[in-house]
Amino acid sequence: MTITSAPLFTEFRLKDVVLRNRVAVSPMCQYMAQAGMPNEWHHVHLGARAIGGAGLIVAEATAVSPEGRITWADTGLWSDAHTEAWRPIVSFMKAHGAVPGIQIAHAGRKASANRPWEGDDHLPGDDANGWDIIGPTGEAFGVNLPRAPREMTVADIHRVTRDFAAAAKRAADAGFEWLELHLAHGYLAQSFFSPLVNTRTDEYGGSFAGRARFILETLAAVREVWPARLPLTARLGVVDFVPGEQPFAESIELLRLMKEGGLDLVDVSHGINTKDAGGKVPWGKPAFLGDHAKQIRNEVKIPTALSWGAGEAHLANELVATGAADVVMVARAWLDNPNWALDAAKKLGLADPLSVLPAAYAHWLKTFAPPVRAPK
Ligand SMILES: Cc1cc2nc3c(=O)[nH]c(=O)nc-3n(C[C@H](O)[C@H](O)[C@H](O)COP(=O)(O)O)c2cc1C
Numbered sequence: 001m002t003i004t005s006a007p008l009f010t011e012f013r014l015k016d017v018v019l020r021n022r023v024a025v026s027p028m029c030q031y032m033a034q035a036g037m038p039n040e041w042h043h044v045h046l047g048a049r050a051i052g053g054a055g056l057i058v059a060e061a062t063a064v065s066p067e068g069r070i071t072w073a074d075t076g077l078w079s080d081a082h083t084e085a086w087r088p089i090v091s092f093m094k095a096h097g098a099v100p101g102i103q104i105a106h107a108g109r110k111a112s113a114n115r116p117w118e119g120d121d122h123l124p125g126d127d128a129n130g131w132d133i134i135g136p137t138g139e140a141f142g143v144n145l146p147r148a149p150r151e152m153t154v155a156d157i158h159r160v161t162r163d164f165a166a167a168a169k170r171a172a173d174a175g176f177e178w179l180e181l182h183l184a185h186g187y188l189a190q191s192f193f194s195p196l197v198n199t200r201t202d203e204y205g206g207s208f209a210g211r212a213r214f215i216l217e218t219l220a221a222v223r224e225v226w227p228a229r230l231p232l233t234a235r236l237g238v239v240d241f242v243p244g245e246q247p248f249a250e251s252i253e254l255l256r257l258m259k260e261g262g263l264d265l266v267d268v269s270h271g272i273n274t275k276d277a278g279g280k281v282p283w284g285k286p287a288f289l290g291d292h293a294k295q296i297r298n299e300v301k302i303p304t305a306l307s308w309g310a311g312e313a314h315l316a317n318e319l320v321a322t323g324a325a326d327v328v329m330v331a332r333a334w335l336d337n338p339n340w341a342l343d344a345a346k347k348l349g350l351a352d353p354l355s356v357l358p359a360a361y362a363h364w365l366k367t368f369a370p371p372v373r374a375p376k
Contacts, residue, residue: 006348007320008313009356012055012327014264014303016229017177019055019099019327021356022320023341026307026329027058027103027180027235029074031115036063036076037085046089049334050098053341053356056327057098059089061105061182064163068106068188071115072129077104077167077174086174094175096358101178103235104167106160108188109135109149122147136191136198136205136214142275157204157214160188165221177230181222184237184269186277189215193237193254194273196244211246212254216261223262233265233305234258238292240271241280248292255300267305267329268293286315287324294324305329313344 012019025046032041038059046057063069063076076082086102093100107113112123112130121144123130134156135149152160164181171179183189191197192214198205204213219234226232236258238251255266268289271277282288286309293306306325310316311333319325334340345353354362 006317006345006350008317008328008348009345009350010320014231014326017099017231020097021053021055021341022325022327023054023316023344024056024058024101024305024327024329025049025054025334026331027060027182028331028335029060029070031071031073033073033075036066036069036074036078036082038075038082038089039085042075043089043092046100047092047096048338049340050093050096051358051361052334052337052339053345053358054098054334055341056101056178057093058101058103058178058180058329059086059176061103061107061187062167064104064106064160064167067111067131067134068108068160068163069111070107070187071113072123073115074107077102077170078163080170083170083174086171086176090175094177099178100176101180101233102171102176103180103182104164104171105182106163106188108186108191109133109139109141109147110145110187112147113145120144135188136200139197139199141186151200154202154204161214161218161221164218165225168222169225172225172227172230179222179226179230179232180267181218181232181234183215184235184271186237186272186274189218190237190271191273193246194240194271195246196240196242197273208250208253212257215254216257219258219261219263231264232262233267234263235267235269237269237271237273238289238296240273240277241282242271242274242277245271245273245277252296252299255296255302259300259302263302265303265305265326266296266300267307268296268325269307283309285309286312287319290319290324293319294322297323297325303327307331311340313347316344317348
């Protein structure tokens with residue numbers, strides 16, 4: 001059956017930005033930078049997926065400071081040289097129809113790790129590539145990340161908030177049109193929100209208000225500098241699948257406050273705050289956060305993006321059609337196929353699947369579609 005359109009391939013407007021479809025490339029750390037500088041690798045990785053038809057591309061977790069990197073090879077945005085290095089990559093994505101986005105992050109107690117294919121564990125304290133790490137408390141994550149962070153002072157907290165704002169401003173200067181704050185996966189911001197990690201007794205811990213304070217203050221600082229006409233979004237770990245973690249109701253309440261504070265969309269994810277979290281996540285269930293995203297969308301009345309096991313075309317389409325997500329974030333399937341959007345358009349039976357690609361690419365695929373004829 002051929003169809004003229006499918007919900008996944010309809011436009012999505014948020015503020016002054018229009019996505020050509022609701023297929024996004026989810027942020028994916030490449031661990032291929034030197035001193036935080038993006039390079040040809042990032043240009044090709046992100047650029048290929050713009051040519052491949054993505055509506056939105058969110059560049060990987062990009063550190064707001066050197067200490068905020070997961071590994072020594074993370075990208076960064078802590079100097080104007082980083083802004084300049086991102087600029088041509090951003091401009092390429094934009095020129096080929098994708099909205100260029102970036103996720104800005106601080107890894108907290110999970111920082112100073114080896115690249116995944118070199119061990120995925122904390123670098124030893126005396127390793128030349130490593131550095132001292134910080135967290136809401138002095139407790140280590142554990143297992144492969146055994147190094148204890150230094151408990152942050154209030155001055156440290158304010159400095160990291162300023163680092164987020166400075167990175168957001170640089171992201172806008174580089175031409176990015178979609179900003180995602182990384183508030184998930186057990187990195188710094190998420191670990192502040194987690195009652196299992198954040199046992200501080202000052203105004204940045206304890207009650208819901210205390211644990212939410214770092215996130216809300218960071219959002220407010222970023223809101224000041226990020227252009228009002230562009231989407232300000234966040235990836236939040238809304239559940240953690242571990243007893244004692246923040247209840248889902250707290251995440252909903254936090255999102256209400258964030259919406260009041262200027263958040264335009266939430267990218268629904270999970271926590272991974274403690275070493276026990278990973279094993280309990282229902283990894284095998286397709287789109288296992290779909291119900292959470294739908295509830296957030298209905299109750300908070302904020303647009304949602306959704307990832308985790310949503311990289312099958314019919315499922316992605318259904319998540320949009322049934323109101324679980326406004327945008328579907330796909331990661332691994334894009335690695336498998338840089339033309340994922342074209343493949344999805346074919347699988348969904350779009351009458352003109354090539355229309356999801358930039359005109360030049362579509363033209364050549366049409367021209368040389370079988371039976372082959374010689375170019376004029
Ligand atoms: C190689 C790789 C790198 C990733 N890096 C990030 C990252 O930088 N930031 C983030 O929030 N999630 C990261 N993730 C998680 C993905 O964005 C995505 O949420 C997850 O893979 C689930 O989507 P999928 O089922 O389509 O792969 C990464 C995933 C992969 C496979």
